[in-house]
Structures are given as structure tokens and as C-alpha cells.
Amino acid sequence: IKWVKKWSNEEIKNLVDQEIGLIDPRIYSDQDLYEIELERVFARSWLLLGHEGHIPKAGDYITTYMAEDPVIVVRQKDGSIKVFLNQCRHRGMRIERSDFGNAKSFTCTYHGWAYDTAGNLVNVPFEKEAFCDKKEGDCGFDKADWGPLQARVDTYKGLIFANWDEEAPDLLTYLSDATPYMDVMLDRTEAGTEVISGMQKTVIPCNWKFAAEQFCSDMYHAGTMSHLAGVLSSLPPDVDLSQVKLPSTGNQFRAKWGGHGTGWFNDDFALLQAIMGPKVVDYWTKGPAAERAQSRLGQKLPADRMVAQHMTIFPTCSFLPGINTVRTWHPRGPHEVEVWSFIVVDADAPEEIKEEYRRKNIFTFNQGGTYEQDDGENWVEVQRGLRGHKARSQPLCAQMGAGVPNKNNPEFPGKTSYVYSEEAARGMYHHWARMMSEPSWETLRP
Ligand code: FES
Ligand code: FE
Known part of the structure; x- marks a missing residue:
């Protein structure tokens, strides 16, 4: 590989x-590091593009991005999915410009290549x-x-990755x-x-890494x-606020x-109650749907005890089981991210529950949603600060949980720690640094 070389691997x-747990703030703001990310992280990782339900029938497509590269995701006649660069090979125009649809072919609107x-x-x-026909000379042209x-392209339980x-x-x-933890929602x-x-x-x-x-x-x-x-403002009016404890x-x-x-x-479902309301919490925790979920998941982990779960599949696939928002953080330079999100529900959930999921997500994790605003405001403030020279001169702290006595919980699979920890963040940045600096899958692969 001939790599961009503005920073040495070391x-x-x-x-x-x-x-x-020390992080150099320049990883969030440096343009050259961003170019290296496009090449070494985003062009080598599995990226979430959507859900199979976005393209159920042959010819159904969505247009989206793999980092900054535009792509078309399209269902084939045999049920498989193809993902290709949304760039006409003639002069580089986007082949398809609409967000979604059903097509028999795609015709470029510049000069009509199809x-x-x-x-x-x-x-x-x-x-x-x-x-000139290729068969008749070296200068020739062959559509193939x-x-x-x-x-x-591959899928995991409905999610499409490329x-x-x-x-x-x-x-x-x-x-x-990580798959047992994805299964809690999927x-x-x-x-x-x-x-x-x-x-x-x-x-x-803000930089995509704050969100991820x-x-x-x-x-x-x-x-x-x-x-x-x-x-606090979402709790039912009869709740005595002086009795509310943070989990x-x-x-x-x-x-x-x-x-x-x-x-x-x-175990503490008060937070999910505040975010999603009683109907969704009851569906998630009680009754036949919850029992069925537990019988499917229980071999792997006690999903019925997990509340307000957050999750990222590196680099940019994130979701919140229970709230069921799923998103890709598409990077747009070091200083901006496009959030593309959708909501999933159990396909056989009652219509009333599907509607409640839709309604509650509008209030919480959506452009106008309270919690999305809370999160975004933090990231925007941090990013704004990083314009400063001095603000980029000292490491940021990701030390929480490092060196403290092991709080591994053996009820859950894999390496776990106390909920208030930055162990997973250190794992994410460790992997990021490896992807950014190791040229070969020989050393990178698990
Ligand atoms: Fe697509 Fe010319 S750029 S046909
Ligand atoms: Fe948040």
C-alpha cells in the first residue's frame, strides 16, 4: 500500500x-490524521449502511456513504445485496442521486451512461x-x-455492513x-x-470519535x-423527586x-421508564415477548437485567438496545459528522408498541429529541474548544477504571468492568491506533 505519510506510524x-488512558486531542482535529483515517480505518473496516428492511424487494436501493465515499446499496434478483461506489466511471458524477427507490438500472444524469x-x-x-472497439486496437473501449x-457485503441479523x-x-x-451484546436488540x-x-x-x-x-x-x-x-422532567408527576436515585x-x-x-x-428500570415510558418498558421487561427474548438470549447473558444499554461496533455503527435507535456516524472532515439513524423493533411486536417506539424516539434520540440534543451539545462544545492552540497541547483523561481492582462480572460474557469505566474507550482508541499505524492484516487480524 502507498500510504499518505504526514505522520509516522510511531x-x-x-x-x-x-x-x-491518555488521549492526544489532535486525534479529533488534525486534517492530516483525518486523511489517514479515511485510508486506513474507513477503507478497511466493516461499516454499517442500513437494515435489510430498507431494501426488501429486487431492485430496491438506498444511496448512502462509506465514510466520505458515496455508495449504492441494492437488492439483487437472487436476494443478495450489492454495494458499489456511487461514482460514474466516465467523469465521476454520482450515478444515482435520489435517497432511495426501486430501479431496473441506474442512468448517470451527466452524459447518460447506464x-x-x-x-x-x-x-x-x-x-x-x-x-473505438477494444477488439480493434489498444486504445479501445470495453464496457466491461x-x-x-x-x-x-455481509449482514448480521438484519444490519447491512460493507x-x-x-x-x-x-x-x-x-x-x-461482541455479538451476544448486539443480540439483546437484534x-x-x-x-x-x-x-x-x-x-x-x-x-x-464534531469529530465522529466523540459520538462513537x-x-x-x-x-x-x-x-x-x-x-x-x-x-427528571420525563418522570410521571406522582414520582417524589427527592426519592429519585441515579443508577x-x-x-x-x-x-x-x-x-x-x-x-x-x-436491574434499575427507572431510567428506561423516563426515556421510553411505561408501554415500552412493559413490552421490554414483562409478558410473553420479554419471556421469549429471555429464553433466546438467556444462554448467552442475563438480558432481562440490562437497562439503557449503549453500544458501538467500531468504527461508526452505534445503537441503544431498549430505545432501539441505530445509527452510522458518517465522518465529514475532522470537525463534522453526519448522523444517519433509523429505528428497529421486533418484527412481530404489536402495532401499538411499534407506534410507541416511533413516537418516543421522536422525543428522545432524533434531531429534535431531548437526549440527542444533550449529547450533541457536549460534543460541539468540546470540538469548538479544540480550535485553540493550547487546548490541543495537553492529553485528555480516559483513566477511569484503569488500575482499579477488577470488577469483572462473571454473569456476563467477555471482559467486563464496572459500568462507570473507560475500559471500552481505551479498547476503541487502542484499536483505532492499530488500524492507523499497522499496514498489514497479518498483524492486525484477531
Ligand atoms: Fe456519467 Fe459522463 S459522468 S456519463
Ligand atoms: Fe447520551
């Missing part, structure tokens, strides 16, 4: 000290009159040479030991999940300050490989 490794839904170039206006770049890198491990290997019923919203899109002026890291590792902000006003028990999980992480409170 310098990049030293930006993060995962043992004691591609089939598998990404083969099938029609070129004035091909016979204006292009001019299809857009194809990505590898990866540009032929050498990268397959998706299941990449997800490492595998509660054999009917699987369905999408109940379109793609919601928001721009937040918080969903990976940060219950601290929820249990202390950031969402306090939102939680203090729970765990965090750091994947053994890959930078993935999750955390949750144990």
Missing part, C-alpha cells in the same frame, strides 16, 4: 496511551459511433472495464465476541427486527449530569478485539 501510535443493478456498465450513448468499484478491503476478516470474525424473536422509520439525517459539528466513543463506553454522562434534566450498578464490556464496546445498568 507518532500515530503515541497519540493514544491505552494502558493508562449501469444495471449489479453495477455493470450496460449502455453508453453513441458507443458505436464515438468509441468500466463498472464502479464493488465493496464486500467493507472495501479484500484482506479484512469476514464480518463475523470482525464482530469478535435477536429477541425469531421474526427478527424491522425498520419503522426512514433514514433520519442530522449534521453535528460515547456510545461505546460512556454511561458516565448518563449517570451523572448530561441527561439529568431530561430524565449505580451495572457493567461495561470491552471486546477482546476490534474496538467494540457496550455498557448497561443492572
